[in-house]
Amino acid sequence: MSNPPAEQPTRSTDELLDALDEDQRAVAERLTGPLCVLAGAGTGKTRAITYRIAHGVLTGTYNPQTVLAVTFTARAAGEMRSRLRDLGVGGVQARTFHAAALRQLSYFWPQVVGGGLPRIAEHKASLVAEASGRLGLGADRTTIRDLSGEVEWAKVSMVTADDYAARAARSGREAVGGHDHATIARLLSVYEDVKNERGVIDFEDVLLLLVGILLERDDVAAQVRGQYRHFVVDEYQDVSPLQQRLLDLWLGERRELCVVGDVSQTIYSFTGATPRFLTEFTRRFQEAPVVRLVRDYRSTPQVVDLANKVLARAGRQRDSAAVELVAQRPSSVAVRLEVYDDDLAEARAVADRVAALEKDGVPLNEIAVLYRTNGQSEVLEQALADAGIAYLVRGGERFFARREVKEAIAMLRAAVRSSADQPVGEAVRDVLSSVGWSVTPPAARGATRERWESLNSLVNLADDLHATRGAGMGELVAELDERAAAQHAPTVAGVTLASLHAAKGLEWDAVFLVGVCEGLLPISLAETDQAIAEERRLLYVGVTRAREHLQLSYARARTVGGRASRKRSRFLDGIWPDDGAAARRGGVSRRAAARARTEAFLEENPADAELYERLRAWRGEVARAISKPAYTVLHDTTLQAIATAKPKDLRQLALLRGIGATKLEAYGGQVLAVVRGDEVDVREWLAS
Known part of the structure; x- marks a missing residue:
């Protein structure tokens, strides 16, 4: 089925539930009692639990002030609150474990212990x-x-x-x-x-001290339980024993708990996180139904197939609670698997591919380069800089700490009254024009461009809030204040560079996974079966960040001219085509790589194989007739897209990637004839 429509403000429960698929709806309709949701990557888990809360509030089952939704990042909490407001629901507490615990501890400390809460290091x-x-x-x-x-x-x-x-x-x-x-x-x-x-x-003491108070003071525990009656915990596979102990004390004897998680995305066990509480949830709550979200609305079938294969090859180590994803998006380009001579060649090739994607219309902020260790970023940063491509290193300076952002928010706050009668988008543009924003981006790169991108993200946020909520300047400033507290930054243009751990919870149109070799993935420090299994899940997380374009690569040597001792990751055994003697400087031969991608397409799409072969035969005739290489007529990936979509007219054909106005005019009629199964005389067509 197609992806459910985007969230829109509504107070009709029928409209609310109609926006969900049948599995998401099963989550949203189960408003009381324990509930376990096993949600695969890209299956709309945040959507499901957000709509569940909204449904509970709109039906009167929940008082929004008594709902506590717990997430694992401040950004996720901010996003959930924002989505609930878009649905017309306010007042729900969506916080991280630490933020919720700190709020309660700060409130009760003076009356239980006396004085102010000690400073947190x-x-x-x-x-x-x-x-x-x-x-x-x-x-x-x-x-x-x-x-x-x-x-x-x-x-x-x-x-x-x-x-x-x-x-x-x-x-x-x-x-x-x-x-x-x-x-x-x-x-x-x-x-x-x-x-x-x-x-x-320290930060762990916030939870430990609150646990101690709730254990020792029944009156405090009763007050907290009177405040919060319904609980939702996202990313439940990452809960630590300490967080689970606090959750148990919040619940008391009640059973109003919905947990959502994916055992295949357990990648923080080194910090004490364990999926045990998720996998054993139905032992504790035997009446709890289990809903599996398997429909992947994020990624193409090509990406989903690779993700499933990565987990399938885990063998006995694969958890029975793992979800096998079912792709919902149309078929698209094949996953690229590349190998290079050294890290520099790999980085430069990635930069070239990024430039090509941008030229094809993929925004830079929808492209990410992911790696296992932060030390891998340096050569990638240099390659992107040399190519004149803007990039952001996730984990660098925080958005709301930037000087231009602080100045802009202060000016917007000052303009709340004076701009009351002005559309918010227009007002924001007027204000920010005085501090360097312009309609067109500056030609310069570096700090000048980064400053403009920061300001432009505020302009885009103003437009989005006006479109979704009819917000004015006051609401925009309030949203920015809340986002600053949650470090929920607006989107800023530029390729994202991030470690696989830092990429969890995020997604992009195009993802490059670099360094997919033994010693890096799995990391050389991973020696036990459990550690190796977690490294495999880390690769799975990286793969499932991609919506459409995905490339996995590694370099045989670390340095130029170095010993070519690296081997591809064991996690890709049986997936990566044998590159053997086809290797050459800069990567495997393009012909071999193209052949591997074609074979993968034919294997995954047997129903489209016959049409694809007819299109290739037609392209070959055209190429010979005009004395040009076949790929200059139409690329293999474009032929694959045509074979899958089977367009009926020029309008449908024009929607496919790789079909621009020139190609449409030159070959559109011929392509449609081939799709219909008509006989096509290429020489007669050329003569006409």
Whole structure:
């Protein structure tokens, strides 16, 4: 079936539910009692649970103030609140575990403990470094980072210093920084001493302290449970034992809990996250129905097929709760699998391909280059810069921390009253024109272009809010304030560079997965079966970020002229065509790669094979008649799109990628004749 229509403000429950597919609707209609939703990538899980909340509010089943929706990022929470407002529902609390816990802890601390809540340390590194120094461990920056991660794992797993050694051994935790478990246990104890002396708490303490208060004070627990009666938890496969303990205390004896997750996207186990609570949900709540969302509205059949194959080759390691995706979008271009001589050749080829996609109409902000480790980004940044392509490194300077954004929001806030009678889009353009925004982007790259892109994203947001909500300047400023608090940035133009971990929850029209080789994916540090399985899921997450264009690649050597010792990732065994002797400088031979993509298309689309072969034969005749290479007539991917779509007229043909005005005029009539099955005389056509 086709993708359900986009969200529109409505107060009709019939219209609300009609916007969902049958599985999403099953989620939205189950308003009471426990519910488990196993939702694959791109299947509309956020849509389903957002509509479920809206349905509950609009039917009077829920008081919006008593609903708490828990997400794992501030950005996701902000997006959920925004979607609910678009549906005409306000007042629902959508927060991360930490944000919800901090709000409650700040409120109850004065009456339970007295005084103000201690300051929260922004980073553990300095605290861990001091604890390490007191023990005479003396560690470099990398080891301090690893020790900080181990401290965090212990706390979210509710492991104390006294039982750390035993628990770490049972969990198979490896030595950190060369220190045994007993030494790490002593570090945990001294770390707590350092915090107490400085009068600070860390982020995990926010949850731990609230758990302690709810356990010890029945009156506080009763007050919290009186406030929140219905719970929704997104990304439930990433819940830690500490977060689950807090959730249990919020619930009490009630069973009003909807959880949504995908075991195939469990990629944070090193931080203490575990899918166990998701997979065992129906053991605890035996009456809970399980709804599987399998219809993938995000990605093309080519991308979905690769994603399914990546998981299918997990063998016995594949979880029975994993969802096999079913593509809903029309067939499109084949997935590209490329191999290069070295990292520089790979980066330059990616930059060239990005430029080609932009020329074909794919916006730069709809393109991402993803990698396993942050150290891989440097050569990619240089290649994009050399090609004059704007890019953004995810994890760099935050959008709302940029100087131009702060200045712009201040000016918009000052203009709320004066622009009351002016359309918001027009008013925003007037205000921002005074600080450097213009209708056309500047020709210059670098900082000048980045500044314009930041301002232009505010203009686009104003237009979007006016279209969806009829918002004015006041509503725009309020939206920006909330987005700033949640770090929910508007879209900014530029290719996204990000690690696979940082890409989770995001999506783009075109995705490049680089470095898909042994030693990087799976990472060389992954030695256990569990660690290898998580690396496979990481590749799955990367693949499912792509809507239409997807390229996987690796380089045989790290440096130019270096030893070609790298091998493709084991996760692609049986998927990647044998490139053997076809390898040459810059990648596999184009003919071999094209042949592999064609074979993949024919295998995946047997019903279209006969028409595709007729189109290829026609193209060959045209190419010989005009003495030009066949690909200059129409590319293989264009022929595949035609064979799949089977256009009936020129208008339908013009919608396909690769059919511009020139191609349409030159070959449109001939192509339609071939699709109809008519006899086509190429020489007679040329003579006419």
